[in-house]
Amino acid sequence: QQPVQSPQAVILREGEDAVINCSSSKALYSVHWYRQKHGEAPVFLMILLKGGEQKGHEKISASFNEKKQQSSLYLTASQLSYSGTYFCGTSLLGGFKTIFGAGTRLFVKA
Amino acid sequence: SQTIHQWPATLVQPVGSPLSLECTVEGTSNPNLYWYRQAAGRGLQLLFYSIGIDQISSEVPQNLSASRPQDRQFILSSKKLLLSDSGFYLCAWSAFPISTDYNSPLHFGNGTRLTVT
Structure with missing residues (x-):
C-alpha cells in the first residue's frame, strides 16, 4: 500500500531543477506532498485531488495523474532552503488515512 | 488559529519501562x-488514527496503544518498551474530510524523540 518514491536522493546546485515521482499500485484519490527538514516535523506543501491538476507553491509545483496512479513534484530553480526530505502521502478510499512513501532526500548546495 | 502541542520533546527510557506521550490540539473541534x-x-x-473519541484504529500490531480521552487529546502508551520502539514519534491532526475521496492535510506536532536503552 505504501507509495513508491523515486529517486531516493538528489543532489543539486542552486538554480537547478528536480523532479520527484510518487506512484502507487492502488487507486489514488488524493496526493499530499510534505517537506521535512532535518530534526523537524514534516510541513505540508500541497494537496492534489483527482483531475490531473497541477498546483504550485513558490517555485514548487506538482501534478497528479490518477489514471497512471502517479504524482510528480517539480522544484524549479532550487534554493538552499529547498533542502530536506520530501514525502508524498496518498489517501485511500475512506478519506481518513494518509500513507507515506519512504521519502526523497534533496540536498541543494551553493 | 489551530495549534498542536506534543510533549515531551525528548525522552530516554530503559527497556521494559512504560511510555506515555501526549498530544493536544487547540483551535478546532472534532479533528x-x-x-x-x-x-x-x-x-x-502510521501507527494509529482516530476519527472521534473512543474511535481508534491500529495500523501496525505492536506493543503500543493509543487512547483519546477527550476530543482534542491523543495519548500514545506502552506498558513495556522494546529497543525497537526507539524513534521519532509524531502526532498530527487533520480536519474531518469533506468527502471519502479527499483527505485533509496533516498538521504535525514538533515530535518526541524516544530512545530506548
Whole structure:
C-alpha cells in the first residue's frame, strides 16, 4: 500500500531543477506532498485531488495523474532552503488515512 | 488559529519501562488525530488514527496503544518498551474530510524523540 518514491536522493546546485515521482499500485484519490527538514516535523506543501491538476507553491509545483496512479513534484530553480526530505502521502478510499512513501532526500548546495 | 502541542520533546527510557506521550490540539473541534513513527533516516509509519473519541484504529500490531480521552487529546502508551520502539514519534491532526475521496492535510506536532536503552 505504501507509495513508491523515486529517486531516493538528489543532489543539486542552486538554480537547478528536480523532479520527484510518487506512484502507487492502488487507486489514488488524493496526493499530499510534505517537506521535512532535518530534526523537524514534516510541513505540508500541497494537496492534489483527482483531475490531473497541477498546483504550485513558490517555485514548487506538482501534478497528479490518477489514471497512471502517479504524482510528480517539480522544484524549479532550487534554493538552499529547498533542502530536506520530501514525502508524498496518498489517501485511500475512506478519506481518513494518509500513507507515506519512504521519502526523497534533496540536498541543494551553493 | 489551530495549534498542536506534543510533549515531551525528548525522552530516554530503559527497556521494559512504560511510555506515555501526549498530544493536544487547540483551535478546532472534532479533528482526526494520528500517531506516526519515524525510525532514523526512514519514512513515516502510521501507527494509529482516530476519527472521534473512543474511535481508534491500529495500523501496525505492536506493543503500543493509543487512547483519546477527550476530543482534542491523543495519548500514545506502552506498558513495556522494546529497543525497537526507539524513534521519532509524531502526532498530527487533520480536519474531518469533506468527502471519502479527499483527505485533509496533516498538521504535525514538533515530535518526541524516544530512545530506548
